[in-house]
Amino acid sequence: MRIFALKMLFGDSAKFYGILLGLGFATLLISQQSSIFVGLMSRTFGFITDTPQAEIWIADPDQRYLDDNKALRTTAVQRIRGIEGLEWAVPLYKGLIMVQLPDGQRQMSQVIGIDDSSLIAGPSRMLEGTLDDLRRSDAIIVDERACRREFMLKRPPEGGPPRKLRVGDVVELNELRAEVVGICKATQTFQSQPVIYTTYNRAIQFAPPNRRMTSMILAKAAPGEDVDALCARISERTGLSAFPTDAYREKTLQYWIRETGIPINFGTSIILGFVVGVAVAGQMFYNFTLDNLKYFGAMKAMGATTPRLLGMVSMQAATVAVLGFGLGIGITSAFGLTVPGDRLAFRMTWHIPLVAAGAVTLICVASAALGMYRVFRLDPADVFKG
Amino acid sequence: MSAVATDLAIRARAVAKAFGKGDSRVVALHSADFDVPCGEMAMLVGPSGCGKTTLISIIAGLLARDHGELSVLGTDPSALSGDKRTSWRLKTVGFVFQQFNLIPQLSVVENVAVPLVLGGTRMSEAIERSSEMMARVGLKGRERGSPIKLSGGQQQRVAIARALVNSPKILVCDEPTSALDGATGQSVMELIAETCRGPDRAVVIVTHDERIFRFADRIAHMDDGRVDRLTDRDGNPLDGAAPQGGAPMEQHA
Ligand SMILES: Nc1ncnc2c1ncn2[C@@H]1O[C@H](COP(=O)(O)OP(=O)(O)OP(=O)(O)O)[C@@H](O)[C@H]1O
Ligand SMILES: [Mg+2]
Numbered sequence: 001m002r003i004f005a006l007k008m009l010f011g012d013s014a015k016f017y018g019i020l021l022g023l024g025f026a027t028l029l030i031s032q033q034s035s036i037f038v039g040l041m042s043r044t045f046g047f048i049t050d051t052p053q054a055e056i057w058i059a060d061p062d063q064r065y066l067d068d069n070k071a072l073r074t075t076a077v078q079r080i081r082g083i084e085g086l087e088w089a090v091p092l093y094k095g096l097i098m099v100q101l102p103d104g105q106r107q108m109s110q111v112i113g114i115d116d117s118s119l120i121a122g123p124s125r126m127l128e129g130t131l132d133d134l135r136r137s138d139a140i141i142v143d144e145r146a147c148r149r150e151f152m153l154k155r156p157p158e159g160g161p162p163r164k165l166r167v168g169d170v171v172e173l174n175e176l177r178a179e180v181v182g183i184c185k186a187t188q189t190f191q192s193q194p195v196i197y198t199t200y201n202r203a204i205q206f207a208p209p210n211r212r213m214t215s216m217i218l219a220k221a222a223p224g225e226d227v228d229a230l231c232a233r234i235s236e237r238t239g240l241s242a243f244p245t246d247a248y249r250e251k252t253l254q255y256w257i258r259e260t261g262i263p264i265n266f267g268t269s270i271i272l273g274f275v276v277g278v279a280v281a282g283q284m285f286y287n288f289t290l291d292n293l294k295y296f297g298a299m300k301a302m303g304a305t306t307p308r309l310l311g312m313v314s315m316q317a318a319t320v321a322v323l324g325f326g327l328g329i330g331i332t333s334a335f336g337l338t339v340p341g342d343r344l345a346f347r348m349t350w351h352i353p354l355v356a357a358g359a360v361t362l363i364c365v366a367s368a369a370l371g372m373y374r375v376f377r378l379d380p381a382d383v384f385k386g
Numbered sequence: 387m388s389a390v391a392t393d394l395a396i397r398a399r400a401v402a403k404a405f406g407k408g409d410s411r412v413v414a415l416h417s418a419d420f421d422v423p424c425g426e427m428a429m430l431v432g433p434s435g436c437g438k439t440t441l442i443s444i445i446a447g448l449l450a451r452d453h454g455e456l457s458v459l460g461t462d463p464s465a466l467s468g469d470k471r472t473s474w475r476l477k478t479v480g481f482v483f484q485q486f487n488l489i490p491q492l493s494v495v496e497n498v499a500v501p502l503v504l505g506g507t508r509m510s511e512a513i514e515r516s517s518e519m520m521a522r523v524g525l526k527g528r529e530r531g532s533p534i535k536l537s538g539g540q541q542q543r544v545a546i547a548r549a550l551v552n553s554p555k556i557l558v559c560d561e562p563t564s565a566l567d568g569a570t571g572q573s574v575m576e577l578i579a580e581t582c583r584g585p586d587r588a589v590v591i592v593t594h595d596e597r598i599f600r601f602a603d604r605i606a607h608m609d610d611g612r613v614d615r616l617t618d619r620d621g622n623p624l625d626g627a628a629p630q631g632g633a634p635m636e637q638h639a
Contacts, residue, residue: 011491303476
């Protein structure tokens with residue numbers, strides 16, 4: 001009878017496609033919005049993920065999240081280095097500095113100054129040049145994304161059509177000369193400004209005099225040291241906050257989740273997707289079962305037991321659930337693969353299809369259960385009525 | 387179960403059935419006595435609302451009686467519960483509904499195959515046997531396509547083919563020829579008569595169609611929830627089967 005159950009389902013094409021679209025749309029909305037949400041949220045701590053060498057993140061105790069710049073004295077790193085149990089500790093500079101391009105355009109940019117000797121916390125991927133090129137004088141590395149957008153030279157000094165900023169170009173940071181020695185793919189963050197990497201000491205020189213400060217200190221525990229205990233020791237000795245990587249990532253994420261309206265926005269869309277699924281697909285599936293009630297009644301009269309009929313309804317529900325979910329997840333994945341990553345944060349973790357599948361299952365189980373109740377209560381004698 | 391079952395396929399005694407409660411209570415069967423010997427075709431006639439459908443529904447195990455005794459091939463379907471009764475129907479009874487209830491999403495031949503598939507026959511074999519049965523009710527060539535494209539009479543023949551396809555021991559039909567013209571009605575009745583003649587078989591047909599009375603071995607005349615007369619196909623009273631023990635037999639026109 002399973003094949004008949006499927007034929008009954010596919011045969012009612014208006015309802016079948018309606019249910020499929022409803023479930024597909026619900027899956028799409030839930031999974032796509034969740035993926036964008038997760039994508040955006042992981043951007044908030046992208047820099048942390050891309051700096052795996054650091055085990056401990058030290059900042060001003062008032063800092064609320066990664067990009068919250070609460071500067072430290074430049075001497076802070078020395079005090080940190082004095083604490084036993086550390087393998088190394090390096091300063092990090094992050095700040096907005098005015099950049100003047102060769103064609104005279106000015107652009108506020110996010111400058112990241114990394115430790116001069118170790119070059120820890122540099123860009124995770126170089127497209128042109130090497131990280132070591134930063135050791136050359138006046139060297140900076142610019143983000144490829146910025147080259148395509150903010151750092152597009154409208155009137156290149158050598159003439160000709162507009163072109164991207166490239167290796168060898170000379171720019172000015174706060175009136176100081178800097179030369180592009182490399183192009184990198186910088187971690188996508190929540191900040192929209194173009195990203196420039198240079199060394200810590202050079203960044204301090206580029207920065208306006210009143211902002212020549214350390215943004216953060218990254219550190220690594222000596223082998224065998226307990227990271228949590230070390231963090232506690234650092235806080236106690238210096239009055240600064242010190243977090244292990246995981247906790248720091250969590251702190252940053254929690255800030256964005258708690259303190260911004262972003263989760264509410266996405267949550268609304270996701271709930272909407274679920275409601276649409278219930279209202280359209282669930283309702284339609286229930287109606288489909290009701291439409292078929294008299295045929296189920298006839299089958300019951302002809303000898304189909306209740307478990308058998310319920311099996312048919314489950315089969316139909318499971319089929320629309322799988323197909324509808326597949327459709328929605330398929331479109332979502334296609335969307336995720338097509339839309340360029342720098343346009344839209346999109347990150348489908350394995351939890352997301354699971355959540356969407358759960359929602360679809362809930363819709364189908366609920367509407368099938370309602371339909372099954374009616375099938376269960378069916379009186380086969382009714383089919384004899386004229 | 388009882389010795390009677392060897393010669394009586396259906397034996398009903400003082401079967402009563404009421405619907406509803408309180409003010410809306412309707413007594414559909416007061417005390418119906420009804421026997422069908424093995425191998426016979428019985429017809430049930432009577433005015434609208436006299437309880438014909440109710441009686442065959444109880445015989446077929448679709449409804450449970452409230453009172454009385456019932457044996458259908460040795461089993462009292464009313465005494466079986468839920469799915470047991472459903473399984474008993476599957477093994478024992480074929481139906482032609484007043485409502486055909488053909489499934490529009492299935493092809494005509496698949497509709498006919500439903501009882502076979504329910505009984506566990508392989509799909510390919512079920513379709514083959516169903517096609518043969520369709521040919522026998524004069525619907526060869528109409529296997530594919532939805533039953534809603536068929537005329538009322540054709541749909542009725544599909545319903546009959548479906549009822550006969552697994553050669554049920556007991557066949558109950560509610561107005562099986564209502565939508566058929568005379569000639570088609572006759573040929574369908576011949577098929578029904580032929581398929582269901584046999585030692586442990588019987589047919590019960592509710593009908594108003596006098597043209598098919600000639601197929602009946604006995605005709606039970608019902609009124610107000612009782613079988614009050616039993617005649618042969620020509621309307622002559624049948625002896626020895628007076629249900630109400632000595633109730634006077636009127637001559638039937
Ligand atoms: N499910 C039900 N609920 C309430 N009353 C019912 C039900 N089924 C039948 N009845 C009543 O029982 C009586 C007998 O009904 P039944 O259907 O057996 O008559 P019938 O002889 O088949 O009539 P017809 O020739 O019109 O089909 C009628 O008064 C009917 O209204
Ligand atoms: Mg009736």
